[in-house]
Amino acid sequence: MYLTVRDATKLYGTFTALDRVSIGIEKGEFVCLLGPSGCGKTTLLRLIAGLADLDGGKITLEGADLSQMPARKRGFGIVFQSYSLFPNMTVAENIGYGLKIRGVPRSDIAARVAELLDLVKLPQVAENMPGQLSGGQQQRIALARAIAVDPQVLLLDEPLSALDAKVRAELRDQIRQVQRALGIPTLMVTHDQEEALALADKIICMNHGSVVQAGTPEDLYHRPATRFVAQFMGISNLLTPEDVTRLFPDLLPPRPATPKAQLACIRPEQVDITPAADGTAMVRSISFLGNLRRLEVDSPVGPLTVETHGTNPCRTGDPVSLRVAPDACTWVIDDAPAPKAVPA
Amino acid sequence: MSASETIRRPSRHRTFDSDRLLTAACVGLPLLGLILFFAYPMLIVFLRSITVDEGYGMGNYVQVLGSSGFWRATRHSLAMGGATTLLSVFLGFIIAQGLYRCAFPGKWLIRAVIVLPLLAPSLVQALGLIFLLGRNGVISRALGVEIEIYGFWGLLIANTLYALPQAVMIIGAALVLLDARTYEAADVMGASPWRQFRDLTLPSARFGILNAGFVCFIITITDFGNAAVIGGDYSVLATEIYSQVVGQRNFNMGAVVGIMLLLPTVIAYAIERQAMKRQQAGQTTGQVAYRPVFAPLRDLGMAGLSLLICAAIVAVIGIVVYASFVTLWPYNMSLSFKHYDITLAGGYSSLWMTILISLGAAVGGTIAVFLLGLGLRRLPQALAQPVQILAAMPAAVPGMVLGLAYILTFNSTATPLYLLYGSAALIGIVNFYHYHTQGFLTVMTGFRQLPPALEEAAGSLGAGLGRTARDVVAPFIAPMLVSVFFFLFMRSMVTLSAVVFLTTPQLSVAAVTIMRLDDAGLTSQAAAFSTCVMAVVCGAVLAMKMILALMQRRRG
Ligand SMILES: Nc1ncnc2c1ncn2[C@@H]1O[C@H](COP(=O)(O)OP(=O)(O)OP(=O)(O)O)[C@@H](O)[C@H]1O
């Protein structure tokens, strides 16, 4: 591991904001820190940046302990949610500020600033003041400023959340491109699962100040460890073993022996739906979402969500039969229910 | 990646963190100043008030409380404070209501006129009244009546003019808070303008009015200049302290009267701070400013009233300027520069000295409150809180009491602080600590608007505290620093109460010179000297406005 956080603990008075959190980032890796509001993502990021002090645990960079090192000596780049450009400096001065502090000659700074402005595709704004830029442009400049000093780690705290959807998607791709091109190990905080799925090499899913699961986007989506992760990473049908016995008996055998794995998680697109006069389920409603249709189905064990691509002959009120392939079901631990995930 | 090779990697060894030391210095030095030049002198006054011949005791208090002179002064101070408060809050409310709730042209003129009394030493109001209503006053002569201006009525008018700007500003700030949407909602519900005034405007301005009342009360009972010039036989606590200390050289008794004057101001100040908090708590973001539409009856009436009040202010201040050019008031009204030739020993030297002292107080004071604010941000709340409370305390102390505290502390050979006694530096210092609270609170407002992300971004780019302060923090709160600088400069130019004890025959300041000129019967020269002071202060105001406008423009 390049950067490791071991058993990081942070207390605010009697409130435990982070409880023995351990994570790691490999060289060149893009890691997303995902979790609901207030789960401690920003707190963890600030500990890594050196903007807050640990109450327990250890943070190391290539084996060297960082705990006594103030933020300004860590050489990390950081991009905040908003309002972090220096309003009294031009765009070029903002980007070059870190280099100026390091005593880089002026001509070299100018060259590097021009290079970075090209990289974030804003070559024409060098002499503007930050107040004259749009929110998306400001965040791009903040990104350029953070990477100007060739940081050892790039930390992004919801850099996109103050922007509207279209700018957001654009900038998201740009961040990823820049990160790939420069190979900077990056940790980005987000509470948008879609963003995390699209960007990350690795997602760390947090809740209530602890890491719930860490893994590739595929892992977290298809093989969630807990009910919280399953719900947070998208829409899922969560069935008790009794429900499964009634509805899809052939899914039971792969159930792991651990008694904690209590719920079957089935993603909506894993359910095969076919009209059948003798079907035990019925289509209650259909929403058309462009590339797919989402069907709410009344089954003998309660409502289920099903998604189909392309055309599907089912209509509202039709009786239907449902089928799920045995390997499409994951058994998850029943922890806390997650706040409702934003539908794609 | 051509240029990036030259970047030095920050060393990853544990190094001594100079920022902690800097933070400690930022808080420590101003704190040391507060203790040495505020807390310690205040302690000394208190100790002196209980010092009797053979040790400590309540003897002085017994003696003061038993004297009829003290009770008369107290009665007068309270009556004067109460009457001035009522009158200036009432007039201030009219003007604020006119400025923020009515539609008529020329409001800038009212805004400009209303601050005039703040730009002159407080005794200028008194001088102006004497030129208008005194035995040789223009109005008395025109009407052919004999008006007794020295005493209660003269002092009431002078104090009211002096307190009025504060009342207008505080009440105006409260009125601005009430959103246009509230009035629109009331309109839709069919509330008449009168009902809206009674049910919306008055309740929301409640804390502002209360606040203004306390501020006016404090200003009035602590003011010395007006009382000294136009009070006549109407003795108040401030003049009582002066006569005890300067007249009878009875320092311990002066200290007792000072402590007695401190009591009501501390109480009023404490209540006012609470009211202020309540008002701020009601504040919401995303306000829609109220835009009054023209209503002839209301607006013409209010414009007329405002104009009348402003005319009074202009008359009182203007007559001083005018009189300074009159050859021999009231017998030879032709104009000349004769009175600008100051005949009192020292001439204009005290004016230059005051400018120098004011610049010193402004520079030093601005730096001190900036450092304090900078350091407090980085301190844990438990440590920052007590410092903040101490920093906000000087406003509760009347200038007379602070000045007395200084003379008791620094005119004693017991400590090396004695070296400062009689120096211009000490006058600069007393001016700064006299107005410490206002400067400190202004800077803190600026710091509250500074997004933490700015400092953190600078920090993670490698900037230390010193560099962050210079490149990021100071430019961000520069408008506040400019305001504090000019505030300290202007107050130092015109203040009288704290410095009146600290001047010596060799070292005087402008306001004291004006008082001495007036005492010596050289009223026209006093007017001329006042005019010079006002010119300097007006110049400062214009400079401040220009600098702030330039900053605004630059930030875009
Ligand atoms: N300075 C502080 N003092 C006290 N409590 C704090 C402080 N900062 C954060 N907290 C608390 O710690 C918890 C975690 O906060 P944090 O900012 O890390 O959440 P987050 O996951 O970043 O949330 P969001 O998605 O809303 O940004 C929250 O409950 C918050 O109220």
Ligand SMILES: [Mg+2]
């Ligand atoms: Mg956060």
